[in-house]
Amino acid sequence: MSLQVISxxxxxxxxxLSDGRLVDIxxxxxxxxxxxxxxxxPKLGSVELKNTESGHYHLMRMYLDQDGGEFKRCGIxxxxxxxxxxxxxxxxxxxxxxxRPRADGSHLTGDARRFIRKMRDEGLVIPxxxxx
Numbered sequence: 001m002s003l004q005v006i007s008x009x010x011x012x013x014x015x016x017l018s019d020g021r022l023v024d025i026x027x028x029x030x031x032x033x034x035x036x037x038x039x040x041x042p043k044l045g046s047v048e049l050k051n052t053e054s055g056h057y058h059l060m061r062m063y064l065d066q067d068g069g070e071f072k073r074c075g076i077x078x079x080x081x082x083x084x085x086x087x088x089x090x091x092x093x094x095x096x097x098x099x100r101p102r103a104d105g106s107h108l109t110g111d112a113r114r115f116i117r118k119m120r121d122e123g124l125v126i127p128x129x130x131x132x
Contacts, residue, residue, distance in 0.1 A: 003075045005083075013083050014039070017074050025080050031057070031088050034080045042067045047080055052093060056126065057084070059094045062112065077115060081124050092125045 003023075007014040011027040022039035034047040045064040049057040064077050081092060094116045119125040 003079055005079070008083075011087060013079070015076070015079055017071075017076075021071070023071065023076055025076070025083055027084055027087055031084070034084055036064055036071075036076055036080060038067065038071065044071050044076070047077075047084075049084075049092070056090055057088075057092050059092055059116075059125070062115075078119065078122075078124075081119060085124060091123075092119070093127075094119075094125050 003015045036044040048061040
């Protein structure tokens with residue numbers, strides 16, 4: 001599925017999914033949290049970020065399936081990172097896909113392995129720094 005940005009301001013975008021559903025992507029002023037909500041519906045989840053010494057954002061947690069997964073694989077996660085990058089001009093790092101749980105919760109689980117690999121291929125997520 002693909003999505004189309006139908007309105008955008010400094011820290012909020014409204015997107016239309018290919019099936020007509022609408023979602024809002026909102027970035028907080030600090031740039032450390034992205035929230036995704038279905039228009040006239042539930043909160044789908046959020047992306048929690050941490051500043052790194054190298055000036056990137058490290059993906060700490062990314063849950064966009066709080067609705068039970070009805071909005072998965074629609075391009076929302078990609079658009080959330082892309083919009084954040086356009087707003088703040090910084091790329092992302094993520095924990096390496098080494099199967100090791102991280103005390104801070106930033107290890108990759110579920111669909112995250114495939115998603116992060118795809119975002120690395122697209123250049124939104126850069127290779128991990130020595131783990132933070």
